[in-house]
Structure formats: C-alpha cells, structure tokens
Amino acid sequence: MIIKDCKMPLKIGMLESLVRRLPPGHVRHPSINEDIKKIQAGYRGEYRVFHLLKALPEKDYLLFHDLRLSGSPFPFQMDILILTPFFLLIVEVKNMAGEILFDNTFNQLIRTNPDGKTEAFDDPISQVSRQRIHLLEWLKTKKINNLPVETLVVSANSSTIIRAANKELKGKVIRKDRILLQIAELKNKYTEESLSKRAIKRLSNVLLDGHTTFIPKPLETYGIPSSALQTGVFCQKCHTFTMERHRKWICHTCLDTSHDAHISALIDYVYLVKPSITNSEFRNFLQIKSPSSAKKLLTSLNLKHSGHTKGRVYLLDSLIEG
C-alpha cells in the first residue's frame, strides 16, 4: 500500500523557476541546469524502483517515498522506506549511467561516464547504513524498539556496470530488476512477525507524522540576490517577460494571450522569494500598474489571507500544494 507516494521533488520546480527568472547569460545558468538534470535523473530512478514495488501485496507492504525525519543533529532522508510486519527496509536508489565502482577503502563511489570522465560520490552503502542508525534512534525516541531494519542500494539504470573494488556487494547492492526477489529473500530470513496489524498502522502514522518537508532556498544556495531576478509575466510561447494585462495577458513580443499567466508568476514568487505576498509586492513582481487590477487578480485566486487594508497579506502555499 502506498502511504507516501512518489512525487516530483519540489526543488526541480524551484530551479526551473530560477533558470527562467535569471537574466539570459547569467553566470549561474550552467551550474543550475546541471543540478536540474542530476535531480531529475535521481527522481527518474526512484520513480522506476517505486513503480516496481507497487507489485508487492498491498496489505503487507507499506511504501513511503522520500521520507524525511527529524534526526539529531540533522534531519535524515530516505529515498524509499518499506514497512512490513516482519522488517523495515531502507532503499537508497542510484541512477547513474556508465560504470560505478564501490571503493570500501575510502568509502566512496567512483563513477566513470560513458565518455571516460570519472567522478567521486559518497559511498551509498555507508550512507544507507547511517540512515539505518538514524532510523533506529528515531524509533527509540518514539518508544519503538527491537525492529529489524534492513538496507539496500538499488541501481535503477539497467545499463550501469557495477563493480566492487574490495567489498562484497551481494545483498547490499542490486539492480532494480532484482528488488522483488531480494525482498522475498528477506521475507524468508524473517519468519516471525515483529509488528501486528495494529502496530503497523500505528507506526505508519508515526512515520508520516514525523515527516517534515524540506523547503530549499535556491537563491541562498546559489548566492543570488532577489534583485537579480527578472520581474514581469512570462510568455510560454516566446519565453520573454513581455506580457501585459489588458483584460487578459497579451505578449508584446509574439501577441500570444493567456488568462492565467499570473499564476505561474506567483508560483515563481513562492519558489524563489517567499510564501506570501502583498498587493504592492504583487504589482512589483508582475509589473502591474493598477492596484485595483492587482487586487482583482489576487482575490480571483481565492487565496487564504491575513490582515486588513494596508496589512493585507495573501498566502500562496495553496498554489504549490497538490
């Protein structure tokens, strides 16, 4: 049963907004585009693996994607967590092309691209072991003890060549197509139920309650001041910020029209600036001259708001939820 479904990471939308809002030729463009590709690849891998897990019997396997629990001293995040009456399984998904080498001596993963370029990463086996320790500690704080927690690193890319420098990988690292078999083997290992149906339901709720969404701050991450962002309403057709409001949005450049182009501008604002906006901030960011037109647009969105008259603040969270 899917308890926390596989969803596109918030960060992808944020970085796409950032790329769109940065002036053309901005020095940060290449690195942000590179990061978007990496996160997208990671997500694609997690999606593929999660999709395979949907074949598990619903009543005995509870699936959580991207669960982030508040550990000490930092929160810890798991790509996929599987909760069964017999054991818990943390799955770390890697979606790397080319050849990957697990190096136990320096606890690193070395990836060789198809073009011969090598890159080093944190060893995912150690990474997922740390997650296991964090999870056990976290469970202890919830007065849940003695649960068997297993870990697994899954390579989601079928063309990846996996090698081990000096470490036995069997049962620790697998290709995605083996995951159901691997889980079946674990089930054979744990013959006794550690959790009753009731306890499973309780633990599932505790885990879900413990989840905290990480809200990235892309401007801080890349050291970009908000003043560097282009203001105005974006034209989806010609990719300029030359849309103007005349009963509807009309692009100066290509004459394309839209009725709701202000919504994506507001989403950019939530992703990059802050989750609330005043009438004046709205006008500045979207380059709207008329305060009353701005008000009509804001009220038409039925946003939650606080304050009166001059103190009116519109809350934009609903634009990015769901």
Add this chain to the structure above:
DNA sequence: GTCGCCTTCATCCCGCTCCT
C-alpha cells in the same frame, strides 16, 4: 456575413479604514 442586443468581466473611481 453583419447588425443589434445582452451578458460577462476587467478596469476605474471613490469613500472608507487601517497601518506607519
């Protein structure tokens, strides 16, 4: 096709309230 009528909706304007 176009003319006229009606409806809808964006924008403007004004008076009021509230915050700084």
Add this chain to the structure above:
DNA sequence: AGGAGCGGGATGAAGGCGAC
C-alpha cells in the same frame, strides 16, 4: 497625517447569440 489597500458601484470593451 499621509499613504496604501479594500469594498463596492460605475463604466465600457469583448464575446456570445439570434435575426436578418
């Protein structure tokens, strides 16, 4: 006190639709 923003009414442009 002045500026900013709200609500609500007035206005006018745009669009739909039927009659010709």
